[in-house]
Amino acid sequence: MARKIKISAGVLNIRLHPHTPERYAEFLHDVYKLKKPVKLRGDRHAMISLLNRSEADDGIFTGVITTFLDIDFDGTWFNTAELKEATDEQVSKVTIPENLHPNSAQFYFQFDANKHKLYFQTYSSGKVLSEKSALSLFQGLSDDLGISQKYGDAKITVIQSKEGLAKIFAIPVIKEIKITIVKPNADIFADDFEAQIEAHLAGAHSKKLTISYEAESGSSVTPTDEIKAISAVALENGNVKVNGRDDSGAVKRSTDDHPMQYQDKYDPDAMSENQAFRSIIPQGNAEGD
Structure with missing residues (x-):
């Protein structure tokens, strides 16, 4: 049996008016369609990179949040071999496409449109998506002009324990x-x-x-x-x-x-990371929080 791996999750409460599962489902779909990176801290950004609507009839939507570094290509570069700023000639040899971003990490999420709760993975392969960062992502998406004009002022909070x-x-x-x-x-x-x-x-x-x-x-x-x-x-x-x-x-x-946290360990030979994530968060009528 493989060594068990840590899995953990947090939860946001998203509140809209009027208050219907259909409106929450539409809201999530619209913020996903933005394909918009949101700054979390420093050079770290995040976006919703996948939305799965296969369980939409039950009011359940799953997907992936991806975090990554957004490099300022116009900034100053440093040459660690020569211990000084890189020259224009050296920088001109850097050919990373602007749509490629390094040091990415993926975190699963599940949104329950009936309870307006969004559960998100907080730890994956040594990378962390904190409750504060998840809040920044969804608050940033809801503050988009097109979203706020359609849905008004979305109230989003981290659920505490x-x-x-x-x-x-x-x-x-x-x-x-x-x-x-x-x-x-x-x-x-x-x-x-x-x-x-x-x-x-x-x-x-x-x-x-x-x-x-x-x-x-x-x-x-x-x-x-x-x-x-x-x-x-x-x-x-x-x-x-x-x-x-x-x-x-x-x-x-x-x-x-003291944010609400769900955590456990799982055997990667017995289940996938996504299965492990969904196993630790409340399902159906179980509140868990």
């Missing part, structure tokens, strides 16, 4: 809890809560709500069941930040530092 929320609420002394909720879809709140939040944000022409709990002098904020319930919503639609004190002194914690 319940374990991370429990950790930040376990700080011995909590001076402040700040909960931010980005304007949600109508399917995530109980009827009364959803209606009030939606109406309040719409009436104020606002896209997010921040709720802050500050401790009385000499006291610590208690995360009540109500606070925990609101915070659970923020894990998929915003974040929760806590300021307080522990044995080391003043601390600041955020659920942003």
